[in-house]
Amino acid sequence: MSDAVQRDALKRLAAEQAVTLIQSGMVVGLGVGSTAIFAIRRIAELLASGELRDIVGVPCALRVEEEAQRLGIPLTTLEEHSQVDLTIDGADEVDPQLNLIKGGGAALLREKIVAQSSRREVIVVDEAKLSPVLGTQWAIPVEVVRFGWGAQARWIASLGAEVALRRQPDGEPLTTDQGNYILDCNFGPIADLTTLATQLSLRTGIVDHGLFLGLATDLIVAGADGIRHIQRPAS
Ligand SMILES: O=C(CO)[C@H](O)[C@H](O)COP(=O)(O)O
Numbered sequence: 077m078s079d080a081v082q083r084d085a086l087k088r089l090a091a092e093q094a095v096t097l098i099q100s101g102m103v104v105g106l107g108v109g110s111t112a113i114f115a116i117r118r119i120a121e122l123l124a125s126g127e128l129r130d131i132v133g134v135p136c137a138l139r140v141e142e143e144a145q146r147l148g149i150p151l152t153t154l155e156e157h158s159q160v161d162l163t164i165d166g167a168d169e170v171d172p173q174l175n176l177i178k179g180g181g182a183a184l185l186r187e188k189i190v191a192q193s194s195r196r197e198v199i200v201v202d203e204a205k206l207s208p209v210l211g212t213q214w215a216i217p218v219e220v221v222r223f224g225w226g227a228q229a230r231w232i233a234s235l236g237a238e239v240a241l242r243r244q245p246d247g248e249p250l251t252t253d254q255g256n257y258i259l260d261c262n263f264g265p266i267a268d269l270t271t272l273a274t275q276l277s278l279r280t281g282i283v284d285h286g287l288f289l290g291l292a293t294d295l296i297v298a299g300a301d302g303i304r305h306i307q308r309p310a311s
Pocket residue numbers: 107108109110111112165166167168177178179180181182183184187
C-alpha cells in the first residue's frame with residue numbers, strides 16, 4: 077500500500093470513529109479537508125439508512141456546503157442555531173495540549189467561528205499531524221484583508237516569520253470564502269503560543285489566524301497501533 081493510500085485509510089478511521097459520537101437530533105459542525113470529508117460522507121450514509129435522524133449541519137466552507145447538499149445532509153446556520161452540539165474537523169498540526177494549527181484548506185475563519193460555537197470540537201487526524209511544539213511542521217496561515225496585505229506581511233516578518241502569500245496553481249493569489257488573502261507564516265517551533273496569537277489578533281488588517289488554542293475538546297488520532305481518543309481535561 078502506498079503512503080498516501082495508507083494515510084487516507086487512517087484519516088477515514090479517525091473520522092468515522094468521531095461520527096460515532098453524533099446522536100440523532102444534534103446540530104453538527106461540518107469541517108473542511110481530506111479527513112473531515114470522510115466524516116461528512118459517513119453522516120450522509122447514516123442519515124440515508126435511518127441510523128441517524130434529525131441532524132442539521134453547519135458547514136465550515138462553501139465547498140463543504142455544496143458537498144453536504146449534494147449528499148443530502150440538511151443544513152442550518154449559526155443564526156438559526158447559535159449552539160453547535162459537536163463539530164468534526166481536521167487539523168494540520170496538533171500539540172500535546174490539543175492546541176492546533178489549522179487553515180491548510182484556507183477555511184480557518186469559518187472553522188474558528190464554528191469551533192467557538194461548539195460544545196464539543198472533535199479533531200480528527202492521522203498520527204503524522206502530532207507534534208511536540210506547534211510550528212515544527214507547518215506555517216501558520218493568517219487571513220488578511222486584501223487592502224494593505226503587503227504591510228501585514230512585512231509586520232509579521234518583523235515578528236520573526238518567513239511569510240509567503242498563498243497562491244493558486246495559476247499563480248494568482250488564493251482568496252478565501254470571505255474574499256481575503258492568506259499569508260503562510262513560518263515561525264519555526266513557537267515557544268509562546270498565547271503571546272503570538274494575541275499579537276496577531278490585535279493587528280488591524282489581520283482577520284484571523286490559524287492558531288486554535290484551547291478550542292479542541294477531543295482528539296481522535298489514527299495510527300499504526302490503532303485509534304486513540306484523547307479528551308482535553310475540563311479547565
Ligand atoms: O484547517 C483545515 C482547512 O482550513 C483542515 O482541517 C486542515 O488543513 C486539515 O486538512 P486535511 O484533513 O486535508 O489534512
